[in-house]
Amino acid sequence: MRNTSLKSTAIKGVVWSAVDRFAVQFGQFVVGIVLARILLPEDFGLVGMLTIFIALSQTFIESGLGTGLIQRQEREEVDFSTLFVFNLAVSSFFYLLLFFSAPFISSFFEQPQLIDLTRILGLILFLNAFAIVQRTKLTIAIDFKSIAKSNVIGMITGGFCGVIAAINGYGVWSLIIQMLIGSFASSVSLWFLSHWMPSIAFSKKSFRLLFRYGSKLLIAGLYAQILNNVYNICLGKFYTTASLGYYTRAKSFADISAGTIVSILQQSTFPILTSVQHDKEKLISIYSRLIRMSAFLIIPIMSLIALLAKPIVILLLTEKWASLIPLLQWIVFSRIFLPLSVINMNLLNAIGRSDLYLKVDLSKLPLTIIAMIITIPLGVKAIIIGHVVTSALSFIINAYLPGKLYGYGPIKQLKDMFPFCFATIMMAIIVFIMTCFIDNLVLQLFFGVILGPIVYVFLSWLLKLEELNEVWTLFLK
Structure with a gap:
């Protein structure tokens, strides 16, 4: 019976995960085509210059702790609250870091627009941090149906607003609007679908246990993000x-x-x-x-x-x-x-x-x-x-x-x-x-x-x- 139950759960999980990814990717594909026909390659290049900074900040915010919580067999409510408090604190720190680093980023790429773009796009760190625990709880339950709903809501909402902005001549800001509104809509929907409300409890013991596992993933994640995005920096700087x-x-x-x-x-x-x-x-x-x-x-x-x-x-x-x-x-x-x-x-x-x-x-x-x-x-x-x-x-x-x-x-x-x-x-x-x-x-x-x-x-x-x-x-x- 256990084998049958596991197989059924696994199949449902993979199917809903597939529905999620294909629906979101297809939607983003369509939106991307519309935006690419309206905007210029340079607009996508400007956002590409900021990708590594957002990706590295996001990796620090997650720090592998959510993965560590999924991997653990025994979990308590204080573990989830500890993760939530940690995510908010670190996202605040990295947003401030991006905010004050924006002039240096702009100077490095010799693109004045990047100052405002960095400071506004950085808000996505807060939006994502608010929903990390909710997504983790749904993943533990292999409830990919709810995750799929939230991702599709974010994709549709963000894509619609981004296209409207592009049609009205907002240029590169259309891409920023798409990302921010999409992230906001997805995070809000995860709060409703997960039925979990955080407390402000923080356990040092829980954090140490999670970080002991997640620290290796944090280093690996930083390494992977640098490798995935370092070419963006090189191309943005030299080409x-x-x-x-x-x-x-x-x-x-x-x-x-x-x-x-x-x-x-x-x-x-x-x-x-x-x-x-x-x-x-x-x-x-x-x-x-x-x-x-x-x-x-x-x-x-x-x-x-x-x-x-x-x-x-x-x-x-x-x-x-x-x-x-x-x-x-x-x-x-x-x-x-x-x-x-x-x-x-x-x-x-x-x-x-x-x-x-x-x-x-x-x-x-x-x-x-x-x-x-x-x-x-x-x-x-x-x-x-x-x-x-x-x-x-x-x-x-x-x-x-x-x-x-x-x-x-x-x-x-x-x-x-x-x-x-x-x-x-x-x-x-x-x-x-x-x-x-x-x-x-x-x-x-x-x-x-x-x-x-x-x-x-x-x-x-x-x-x-x-x-x-x-x-x-x-x-x-």
Whole structure:
């Protein structure tokens, strides 16, 4: 009965997490297209310059304590209140830090507008901090349905206000309005949906226990955010604002699919793996199936986006974004390894080994430094090619320790992916030949989107891939 209940809960969690991510990503995709057609690449570049400062502040605010609370098997009300008080105090500190640092940020990038942009966008730290505990409680309960509702409300509200602002000529401020109002709406809805009201209680003992686990995740999170956003700083400093705008849009397009799957995996698999952390056989079974299912989905999706990059960009964003095409074609391949790496790293967190998580993350630092030294002087395209190489090597590193602990390392994982790669290559050949005989971009996109999945599903059926049956069964349910 327990196994059936866990399976049912896991399926519901993954399904609602998927509904959440796909609905939000699709909505943001549509809003992003509308905004990109109205605004200029430079507007997106200006916001991209501030991304790392907001991301680093947000990482400090969360500090891995919410994850630590999810990982713990025994929780008390004072633990949640301690986390709430901590989040508010740290968000206040970092907002003040951003407020007074705004002139220095503006001077570094030589963009006067960044002073006001930084001070206003920084308010998002407060808005997010108010709802961290509510989101944590819903995650512990694997209530991704409520989380999905709040995220969709935030996406729709923020997107609507951002588009209205852009139409009325607010330029880069349209993006700030979209982010702030979206965050506010999402946070307010989480308060209503979680049915949890905070107290001002703060326990030093609770904080120490949570921070003992979360401190490693904090360091790893800071490291990851720096790596993910350091290119924004370099491009904003040494290249044009438009170049950074193209780069951020390329990442955004790639993350519509890969980022959606990564978000689903991060949100749903961690509490599921945590719940079976003491049952080794069940843990390995779930872990290996997640790896195979992720590869089954992400490899063909990313490949198809690369093949259809030209009609996607020209038709959706217009010719002014044509420089985005080669960047998008490369960056999607760097995203293939992200979901797989997330699962491998989530396993370490689920068994309470945040220390190993940190060690694995830091071990990849030399790769990133070498890639930056080589590629930054060569331009945006070279930087993204460097991403592809380092992402592949990082996957191997990420899979090494889980493989050593549970016997399912990078070699076995890659071996399991071979059938998916074969089916994807055959699909890519057929779609490429089709696009060579069709000049019309609309028809290229139309037939590519239809033909690609049909060919991949047919080949998966011929190869008798069990993941196809699982997807089909999940779809029917």
